[in-house]
Amino acid sequence: MKAIVYHGKNDLRFHSDYIEPQVQHPEDVKIKVYYCGICGSDLKEYTSGPFFFNKPGTTNPISNLQFPMVLGHEMSGEVISVGFGVTSLKVGDKVVVEVTGTCKDKHRFEESPAKDKPECGACEDGHYNACDNLALTGLGFSDGGCAEYVVTTQSKLIKFDEKKIPMDIAALVQPLAVSWHAVKVSRLEEGQSALILGGGPIGLTTIFALKGHKASKIVVSEPALARRLLAEKLDVMTFDPTGKSVEDCVKELRALSPGNHGFHHTFDCSGISSTFETSIKCLRIRGTATNVAVWAKKYIQYSPMDTTLSEKIVTGSICFVKSDFEAVVNCIEAGDIDVNELRLMITDKILLDNGVKEGFDELLSNKEKHIKMLFTAYRELL
Numbered sequence: 001m002k003a004i005v006y007h008g009k010n011d012l013r014f015h016s017d018y019i020e021p022q023v024q025h026p027e028d029v030k031i032k033v034y035y036c037g038i039c040g041s042d043l044k045e046y047t048s049g050p051f052f053f054n055k056p057g058t059t060n061p062i063s064n065l066q067f068p069m070v071l072g073h074e075m076s077g078e079v080i081s082v083g084f085g086v087t088s089l090k091v092g093d094k095v096v097v098e099v100t101g102t103c104k105d106k107h108r109f110e111e112s113p114a115k116d117k118p119e120c121g122a123c124e125d126g127h128y129n130a131c132d133n134l135a136l137t138g139l140g141f142s143d144g145g146c147a148e149y150v151v152t153t154q155s156k157l158i159k160f161d162e163k164k165i166p167m168d169i170a171a172l173v174q175p176l177a178v179s180w181h182a183v184k185v186s187r188l189e190e191g192q193s194a195l196i197l198g199g200g201p202i203g204l205t206t207i208f209a210l211k212g213h214k215a216s217k218i219v220v221s222e223p224a225l226a227r228r229l230l231a232e233k234l235d236v237m238t239f240d241p242t243g244k245s246v247e248d249c250v251k252e253l254r255a256l257s258p259g260n261h262g263f264h265h266t267f268d269c270s271g272i273s274s275t276f277e278t279s280i281k282c283l284r285i286r287g288t289a290t291n292v293a294v295w296a297k298k299y300i301q302y303s304p305m306d307t308t309l310s311e312k313i314v315t316g317s318i319c320f321v322k323s324d325f326e327a328v329v330n331c332i333e334a335g336d337i338d339v340n341e342l343r344l345m346i347t348d349k350i351l352l353d354n355g356v357k358e359g360f361d362e363l364l365s366n367k368e369k370h371i372k373m374l375f376t377a378y379r380e381l382l
């Protein structure tokens, strides 16, 4: 089958004859992938990995697999065959894939090095999104969705109604689940205000997750004009921090908050020291700053009194769990997240065959031109 395969840093290859996966275990489900999106994590593996993929000479601690492996973890598709133990799905169902690979999955792999080991603390507590061994289908755990087909287990699949969620929009459910989880971690309540720092793909999906949680005022701070314009189409207020000090940004942003008292919530979707500082200083009393960005591993300055004096909370959110996918699907099906607004996120659809050059390389050289690129193996789906 056709696939885009990760062979290591700076080495992505299109294969026309990659081995097609088959149902092997009773609970396996084979899916025809309609669309697969790519994101910053894929690009990072490409330019400076491996991070989620195993280091050369090692294997994934749960699946025991190693790259070369198919990339892609944001997929929508159709069930085309099922193992005899599959009870929750049938051929023809349209699905999205919850892509975590964690201690919870070790039973699926005969050769799992973790087979006789206890689950990590996060998995034991049910928070498998924060597993010590976290990797994703399409990101180091097993073959992903930049391909014609993918095989996973039935518990990882969420069915949706194609009449309410078109197949291309369904490929956005995974990035939406990242933001949905972040809003859940933040404990935002209906009617509360929120400031998003960074209007890239995750900043934008956070707008939708906030709308789904019925937030009141939403403000997005983003330097790139094209992204601000897109955010404005989603009916939120925007702010341009270009050339301004943190102090000025904080002053001007707080002036946009309800009653000028600061926001109930901030979401850092940029991950630089100035956005971190802004995310705390723009909060109102007892507000919560949630970091959603993936930071480079470095230390920054932070004064504990910035949180103590107003009893603010600083937290962070990683990945998602299945219930986040289910909530996003329910929200779109109910119309609480608008399909036409979601469509604004899709800036291009590309044939898998041309994906390395027109997808990955294009994204690297013209990052701000694009929000979400979708790959498909099928010309008729372009």
Ligand SMILES: [Zn+2]
Binding pocket: 038, 039, 040, 041, 042, 073, 074, 175
């Ligand atoms: Zn992603």
Ligand SMILES: [Zn+2]
Binding pocket: 102, 103, 104, 119, 120, 121, 122, 123, 124, 128, 130, 131, 132, 133
């Ligand atoms: Zn674990």
